Amino acid sequence: MADLIGPAAFGDLFRSFQRSAWRWEAQETYRQADEVEPWQRWHDGIPVLEDLDWLRPWLDDVRAATQAGRVFQRVRKLTDPLTEYLRWQMEVTPANVEAGEDIRLLPDHLARELGLPEHDFWIFDEVQVAVLQFGLDGLTGAEIVTEPATVARYNSWRNIAWTTAVPFDDFAKT
Template sequence: MAAEPTFEELFRQTKRSAVHLEMRDGYMRSDQDFVSWSEDPRSVQRLRPPETRPWLSLMKEITSRGVEVRRARIFSEPMSDYLRYEHHLTPSNIAAGEIVRWLPRRRTSDLALPGNDFWLFDDSLVLFLHFTGDGELSPEGDEERSSAPEVVQLCRTAFEAVWERAVPHEEYRPF
């Protein structure tokens, strides 16, 4: 049996779209850039060239061949320090080709949402991401994959409902 494609390989295999729904108020708070930004927001560049960050380089690569990458973030207001950090860095994601929107949690009460953050590749494969309570990747397995039609449909529908209500990055100002 062949090994499952890695996270990076999933992007390289994507032909049309990859959408990501984030629903936590904090991730990977141990990340050194976040720690530096927390001490002095000016210490972390807002706009970074794609070649300086592997993620940005990958996004530039796949969006330049026509794959649409959309990211929607559901968050509590006022925004957590970690989400302020992500907002600070989002211009780099956009410059690399991602389209990013923000949706305050109070505007999601009537939406059916899956229990975990996810990526949906080409409307056919869902990759759920699992985190610990403090936002680190789960040591018990940080991902779960599904191509079950009902799971794909749930995630597609949830993402599109969020996307419809969410505010484009350029228009959202944290408070």
């Protein structure tokens, strides 16, 4: 049986992991309250990298963790064509990479061929999975999974996605 936690407890996971935090990002759009205004500014033509105050806490946390030797990685599934949200995220991504996240990209059609899940999750230290739960207003919490066989399945999906995806910097050059 998995435990359900709210957004605050989910945030605590990023301060307590020891070695690695890995994300599978599968949604075409997210409705996070803290992204509404920055997305609208981008939509109105203001370059996204000019105002990253809304993202600064995350970037600072990633930078501190990676400087301490911990690893942040993610694979983002991309639609074809990109949704408007994903186009915005592609412009935000260089800030994440500069902070220390290793971000790779995987086309949606390939993710389906590989049998990767349609839901988002984080894997912490290869022993704990947080299956993200979303509502109309964004993240509502996470289901925490520690059962070894289920965690192994998530680690297998991670390995498939990670070895198949293209690093952001390489993708951006194409």
